[in-house]
Amino acid sequence: MSKKHPIRTGHPDVRPDAPSHVKGVKEGNSRGNYGKQEGHLPDGRSTARRSTGINPRKHDPIDPDMPNLSPA
C-alpha cells in the first residue's frame, strides 16, 4: 500500500500468512520421505508394491531382466 495515498480497505479478519506452514507439522515433501514409501527403491526404480498392496510380488515381471513397470 502507498503510504501517502493508502487505498481504503476494510478490516482484515485473517492474517495474510494464515495458510502458510505451521512449524512442527509434518510435510510430505520432507527429505527422507521417499525411503518410507512402499515400492519405491533407493536407486529410483519401483516395484508393483507401488501400485497395490494385494499380492504385489505376483504383479512383478516374470523375468528379472525386464524393467519393473507397475501400472498407474
Add this chain to the structure above:
Amino acid sequence: MTTRTAGAKQSAGEPRELVEMSWDPITRIIGNLGIYTKIDFNNREVVECKSTSSLFRGYSVFMKGKDPRDAHFITSRICGICGDNHAVCSIYAQNMAYGVKPPPLAEWIINLGEAAEYMFDHTLFQDNLVFVDYCEQMVKETNPGLLRRAETTEAPNAGLHGFRTIADIMRAFNPFSGAVYKEALHVSRVTREMCCLMEGRHVHPSTLYPGGVGTVATPQVFTDYLVRLLRVLDFLKKAVPMNDDLFDFFYEALPGYEEVGRRRVMLGCWGSFQDPAAVDYDYRNMNEWGRRMFVTPGIVLDGELLTTDLVDINLGIRILLGSSYYDDWQAEETFVTHDPLGNPVDQRHPWNQTTLPKPQKRDLEHGNYSWVMSPRWYDRRTGDHLALDTGGGPLARLWSTALAGLVDTGTVRATGHSVEINLPKSGSLPEMRLEWKVPRWANTIERNRARAYFVAYAAAMAVHFLEQALGEVRAGRTQVFSDFDVPDEAIGCGFHEAVRGVLSHHMVIRDGKIANYHPYPPTPWNASPRDMYGTPGPYEDAVQGLPIFEENGPDSFKGIDIMRTVRSFDPCLPCGVHMYLGGGKELKQMHSPTFGASLGG
C-alpha cells in the same frame, strides 16, 4: 528514443490533421489492454500511440506471507491460457530456493507438457485469432484490391497444403466456416489433451510440483502422447508452407509492408526446456545450465547476440516507472543486496521491488496512464535501458537459438544463422525438413511467421523428449519426485518462456514464508508504457510511425494494420476487440512559425 511528434513523411511546419482512434479493450483474458492512437490520414501514418492497461492484478502484493510451496498453484492463475508456463516458472524458482533437483524423468515430463502447451496455444492464437485479420472477409473489407490480386496469385506451395491460390488460403481462414479455422480448433483440442497427459490438467496443472511431478510415468502415458503428436505433425507439415505463402504474398503485393510493425531488433528470450543432464537449479551454475536449455536464452540487439548468460540477463532486469500508477519503492526495503555470486542487485530489480499501487485518473497526455510498469533491460556497455520485446515469443526464441548455435538434438539443429527442424514421418505425410532463417526485420509479418515455425520446433522437440523419457521408463527409472525441505531463508529465480515470450519469477523466502514475489510475464515487457526516460514500450514503438495500407478512409477505418501489429506480439489471448470508432474526434494542430503570422494583417 522518445515520443515522435512528426511523422516520417511530414515536413516540418506543415499543419497536420490528426484523428484520435482508440481500441480499448484489446486483449488478455480480462480485456484490459487499450491502444490509443493519433493518425494522420493525409499522410497515411500513425503519429502517436499509447498502450494502457486499466487492470491492477496485485499478485506481488498478496503473495507475501504465503507458503512458498503454494506459489505455483497461485501464480498459475495469472493467466487463463498459459497458466502452466507460470506454474513451471514458479517451480524453477522454488527448486532454486529449496536446492532440489528433480529426477530426469520429471524434467522430460515437464518439457513434454510445455511443448504441448506451445503447440496448443500458438495454433489456437495463430489460426483462430491472428488469421481473422488475414481472412477473406476481413481483407475484402479493408483491402479489396489486395483480395483481387490474391484471387489470381498461385500459392507456390499448393502441392503441400492443397490451396491453389492465396485467396483460397484466405477463404480457409474465415472464422467459423474456413477449413483451416475449423481444423485448428480440432488441433488445439488434441494438443491440450497432450498437455493434460503430462501435467494432469490444463491450464492450471495439478501434477507439477517443486522437486518433480506427480504424473505416473507408464509407457501408456507416453504412447498416448505420441499418437496425438503424430496427428499434429500432419497438420504442421501443411501449416508452415501455407504461412510462408501467405506472408510472402503480403511482401510482394504490398511493397513497403515490411515497415508495418517494424521496430529496432531488441529481442529477449529467457530460455525454455531444461536439460536434466545439466540443470541443478544452483544459481552459481545458472550460466552453464541456462546455455544447455533446448531453447537458448539470449538478448538480440540489432541482429547481434548480446549474451546467453542467464546471470547477466537476471542482473540486467530493471523495473522502471514513468507512466504507471505506482509510487516509487526506491526508499523501501532492499531484500537482496547481492546475488549468490556476489554481484550487486539493483533496487529496481524484481527481487527488491515493493509494489505500491496508487490509483489515479488516467492522463494520456501528460501523466500516468497504465497499471503496467516498464520492465527494461540495462545494457552495461552503453548504459541504455532497452525496451526489449519478445516478438510474440517465437521470433525471439528462434532468433536467439539460431544465433547461439548451441541446440542440436537431431530433430532440431541451430546453425548460427538459422534453425533446422526435422519432422519425422507422420500419419499421412513423409518426413520433412523445415528451416527458419533469421529474417531481415523484426516486424509484424516476421513475428507471425516465426509462430508457425515455432509450433514445428516444439513438435520436433517433443519427439526428442519422448525418446528420452521412454528411455528412462524402459530402464525402469520411474522416480519422478525428489524430497526437499523448505529453508527458513532463501532466494530463487525462475526463467522460462511463456507462450508469448519471456517469463521470470523472483522469490524471497523469510521465516519459511514468501517475503517478496514478483512474476514478470511477457505482456508487461511488450505492453509497457513510456518509462521515466520517455522511452515508449514495444507496442507503442511498433505502432508509432506505422504506414497505413488499409484502403478505407477515416469514416470506415478498421485499423487493420494496427491490429495486425498489436496482435503479432500475441498480447495474451485477445478474447474480444471492441472498437470505439464513431466518426473519430478530430484534432487540428496548427503550426505558427512566427507569432501573429496567422492573423493576416
